[in-house]
Amino acid sequence: xxxxxxxxxxxxxxxxxxxxxxxxxxxxxxxxxxxxxxxxxxxxxxxxxxxxxxxxxxxxxxxxxxxxxxxxxxxxxxxxxxxxxxxxxxxxxxxxxxxxxxxxxxxxxxxxxxxx
Numbered sequence: 001x002x003x004x005x006x007x008x009x010x011x012x013x014x015x016x017x018x019x020x021x022x023x024x025x026x027x028x029x030x031x032x033x034x035x036x037x038x039x040x041x042x043x044x045x046x047x048x049x050x051x052x053x054x055x056x057x058x059x060x061x062x063x064x065x066x067x068x069x070x071x072x073x074x075x076x077x078x079x080x081x082x083x084x085x086x087x088x089x090x091x092x093x094x095x096x097x098x099x100x101x102x103x104x105x106x107x108x109x110x111x112x113x114x115x116x
Contacts, residue, residue, distance in 0.1 A: 004065045005039040011056045012037070015090050025055035 019030040035041040053060040
């Protein structure tokens with residue numbers, strides 16, 4: 001079974017997030033996030049667990065080691081054909097995600113104009 005710190009690290013990397021990205025959302029320093037990932041700090045305050053779960057897009061049980069599920073509950077109801085797209089989107093850098101959203105907006109507008 002994978003240790004919680006390693007799960008936190010792996011999940012952060014899956015989302016292409018930096019230590020700083022997570023730290024800003026949770027309201028802690030980068031070094032605190034690193035200490036959680038390395039296991040140097042094992043006990044986390046409950047408000048930080050909730051914020052970290054939000055940052056990593058996982059249930060709080062994942063942070064506490066009770067739940068290996070990585071998709072938030074609302075995403076579990078997505079149609080199957082959306083899930084590969086969402087997974088690829090998450091693998092992009094922040095810049096890549098912004099470019100993809102911009103291009104998607106362009107395509108939607110173009111299609112709207114073409115159908116008028």
